[in-house]
Amino acid sequence: MSAPTGRGSRPDPGPERATTPVPAPPRPTALAWRRRRAALAAFARSYARHRAGLVGLAVLLAISVLALAAPLFVDEAGLSITRAPGDPYEPPSWRHPLGTDNFGRSVLDLVVWGARVSLTVGFLATFVSVALGTVIGITAGHFASSGGLAGRAVSTVLMRITDWFLVLPTLVLAVALAAVLPRGVGTIVLAIGLTVWPPTARLVRAQTLAVEARPYVERARALGGGHAHVMVWHVLPNVTPVVLAQTTLLVATSIIAESTLSFLGMGDPATVSWGGVLEAARNAGAISAGIWWYMIPPGLAIAVVALSFTLCGRAVESVLNPRLREAR
Amino acid sequence: MTTLLDVRDLRVTYRAPGGDVPAVRGVDLTVEAGGTLGLAGESGSGKSTVALALLRLLPGTAHTTGEILLEGEDVLTMRWGRLRAVRWVGAAVVFQGALHALNPVRRVGDQIAEPMLIHRTVAPGRVRDRVAELLERVGLPASRAGDHPHRLSGGQRQRVMIAMALACEPRLIIADEATTALDVMIQAQVLELLGGLTSEQGIGMIMISHDLSVLAAHCDRLAVMYAGRVVEQGPATEVVRDPAHPYASALSSAFPRIGDPASRLAPRGLPGEPPDPAAPPPGCVFRPRCVSAQDVCAAVDPPLYPVAPDSDGRSPRHAACVHVGPVRPGPERKELP
Numbered sequence: 001m002s003a004p005t006g007r008g009s010r011p012d013p014g015p016e017r018a019t020t021p022v023p024a025p026p027r028p029t030a031l032a033w034r035r036r037r038a039a040l041a042a043f044a045r046s047y048a049r050h051r052a053g054l055v056g057l058a059v060l061l062a063i064s065v066l067a068l069a070a071p072l073f074v075d076e077a078g079l080s081i082t083r084a085p086g087d088p089y090e091p092p093s094w095r096h097p098l099g100t101d102n103f104g105r106s107v108l109d110l111v112v113w114g115a116r117v118s119l120t121v122g123f124l125a126t127f128v129s130v131a132l133g134t135v136i137g138i139t140a141g142h143f144a145s146s147g148g149l150a151g152r153a154v155s156t157v158l159m160r161i162t163d164w165f166l167v168l169p170t171l172v173l174a175v176a177l178a179a180v181l182p183r184g185v186g187t188i189v190l191a192i193g194l195t196v197w198p199p200t201a202r203l204v205r206a207q208t209l210a211v212e213a214r215p216y217v218e219r220a221r222a223l224g225g226g227h228a229h230v231m232v233w234h235v236l237p238n239v240t241p242v243v244l245a246q247t248t249l250l251v252a253t254s255i256i257a258e259s260t261l262s263f264l265g266m267g268d269p270a271t272v273s274w275g276g277v278l279e280a281a282r283n284a285g286a287i288s289a290g291i292w293w294y295m296i297p298p299g300l301a302i303a304v305v306a307l308s309f310t311l312c313g314r315a316v317e318s319v320l321n322p323r324l325r326e327a328r
Numbered sequence: 329m330t331t332l333l334d335v336r337d338l339r340v341t342y343r344a345p346g347g348d349v350p351a352v353r354g355v356d357l358t359v360e361a362g363g364t365l366g367l368a369g370e371s372g373s374g375k376s377t378v379a380l381a382l383l384r385l386l387p388g389t390a391h392t393t394g395e396i397l398l399e400g401e402d403v404l405t406m407r408w409g410r411l412r413a414v415r416w417v418g419a420a421v422v423f424q425g426a427l428h429a430l431n432p433v434r435r436v437g438d439q440i441a442e443p444m445l446i447h448r449t450v451a452p453g454r455v456r457d458r459v460a461e462l463l464e465r466v467g468l469p470a471s472r473a474g475d476h477p478h479r480l481s482g483g484q485r486q487r488v489m490i491a492m493a494l495a496c497e498p499r500l501i502i503a504d505e506a507t508t509a510l511d512v513m514i515q516a517q518v519l520e521l522l523g524g525l526t527s528e529q530g531i532g533m534i535m536i537s538h539d540l541s542v543l544a545a546h547c548d549r550l551a552v553m554y555a556g557r558v559v560e561q562g563p564a565t566e567v568v569r570d571p572a573h574p575y576a577s578a579l580s581s582a583f584p585r586i587g588d589p590a591s592r593l594a595p596r597g598l599p600g601e602p603p604d605p606a607a608p609p610p611g612c613v614f615r616p617r618c619v620s621a622q623d624v625c626a627a628v629d630p631p632l633y634p635v636a637p638d639s640d641g642r643s644p645r646h647a648a649c650v651h652v653g654p655v656r657p658g659p660e661r662k663e664l665p
Contacts, residue, residue: 148388215423216428218429220442223446224412224413225412226412234434238432
């Protein structure tokens with residue numbers, strides 16, 4: 001039936017296409033790298049137009065460098081209770097710019113060292129929850145609109161599981177998980193990651209439904225795209241701005257959640273984190289004693305980092321979304 | 329000429345909470361390789377439903393029966409994997425509203441490459457050259473491949489859609505109101521482009537529109553749909569110039585003809601509404617709006633009769649009207665307005 005009687009004028013696609021003289025670039029990899037560099041430069045230029053984003057980025061970079069370089073100027077031995085360098089509750093001085101805690105450890109050293117744990121946990125927990133929320137949200141949204149009966153059942157089940165996690169108080173669930181699992185940074189990451197994903201999933205599902213209703217998804221199906229193709233090619237890029245905004249908020253949330261868990265004594269007592277320092281300060285009665293230099297620096301650090309992430313996220317969102325970018 | 333597409337007794341019923349709604353009620357169509365079939369009709373006549381049914385793109389609530397033979401293979405009984413392979417390679421669609429049929433966050437070059445990557449018709453390393461080649465074929469500079477859709481004009485976007493439709497060298501192109509949103513100049517350019525590409529490559533085309541003058545100028549054959557059925561089909565110029573079915577004649581006289589003062593001084597529309605597809609009237613569905621309706625029309629739901637048949641009873645034109653059929657032969661229809 002596919003005899004090409006009626007399409008004699010059509011060029012034979014096989015050999016003809018192979019022999020078409022194409023001015024091939026000398027080195028494809030070099031070309032690809034040049035293109036990538038250009039794309040990166042364009043991204044940087046667009047980002048640089050957001051002043052708030054630049055401030056946030058600068059603060060985050062400074063804190064990250066400080067956290068990474070901490071072993072160079074903070075003596076880890078000085079963070080031990082038994083070998084504290086100063087006397088208990090020394091007020092700020094040249095030797096200890098932020099004073100000392102109840103064991104005589106330098107609060108500045110504690111805060112700098114605490115950034116390592118707080119940032120690590122914040123990033124990892126956010127990654128876990130955003131990945132979980134995005135995968136569940138897109139899957140539920142996609143099959144709700146374009147799956148068959150079985151697809152809709154999968155979607156419903158996923159969303160009921162999401163609802164179940166959503167109605168459980170996040171903190172209680174995280175505390176319960178942290179209490180059951182062995183103590184350590186990994187447990188905190190898991191406890192936060194497994195509890196804060198439901199809002200992301202709901203958000204992504206809603207966005208997915210909106211995207212799935214657009215004609216280009218129908219077009220993608222018409223040109224033979226399967227479920228995976230539609231989800232990865234068309235839905236994911238259109239959901240990304242929402243996910244990105246959610247990610248920035250979640251990094252802030254995760255850092256605060258980590259601090260909360262540590263503050264409640266769920267953290268690893270052997271590691272120093274901002275929440276842990278706050279907990280120690282409260283236990284030591286720093287508030288009633290008026291030891292402000294013990295309480296304020298870790299609290300301020302948490303607030304500054306959370307704010308910086310939000311500023312950066314807003315800037316990145318408006319750069320990555322072509323329509324937001326053109327509107328400027 | 330080989331038969332590319334043969335649709336036999338296509339019926340589509342939408343399952344709605346209030347009961348079944350038949351949107352397409354027994355449609356037969358054929359498209360030859362290299363031929364162009366126009367599908368005309370007002371909104372809700374089922375022409376877009378037919379177009380989507382051809383590639384099984386209708387939502388799950390639609391129930392489709394009949395046969396859709398694309399190069400002899402029935403699309404309706406195909407397995408899912410085979411269907412996906414046929415989509416775009418066997419038949420590609422130029423959607424209406426190119427702004428919405430393009431993903432706003434992807435570059436147009438990547439979107440043109442999309443079907444080639446899915447169907448692996450072109451080696452991944454050659455895709456970029458092929459996209460440039462396709463863009464040039466539809467009259468766009470290859471450099472536009474790096475742009476996002478919102479940076480192109482409406483006509484350029486429609487050209488991108490056509491380039492995308494041509495990407496896998498399909499045998500059939502379904503143009504669903506492809507030029508409706510464009511102004512007349514761009515519309516003429518796009519239609520000329522489509523017509524040229526189909527005739528020089530022997531691609532069959534189904535052109536769907538409510539604009540009869542566009543279809544008359546660009547199609548070989550024309551099928552006029554009303555309430556889910558083809559009421560008249562035949563060579564395009566004859567159907568437009570001398571329609572046999574009262575609906576086709578109303579549709580054709582709704583457009584003023586240039587150089588014909590009579591039509592300009594007395595433009596005629598068609599009063600009334602198309603019937604509710606859930607509860608069509610008995611007999612001929614067009615009867616409530618028909619100016620030449622008679623008692624017999626309420627009793628008979630007319631099939632397609634040959635118009636002015638030769639001695640063997642054959643004719644290139646068919647119309648579903650009792651005035652054409654054997655009940656009341658030829659001369660009677662001369663009295664139609």
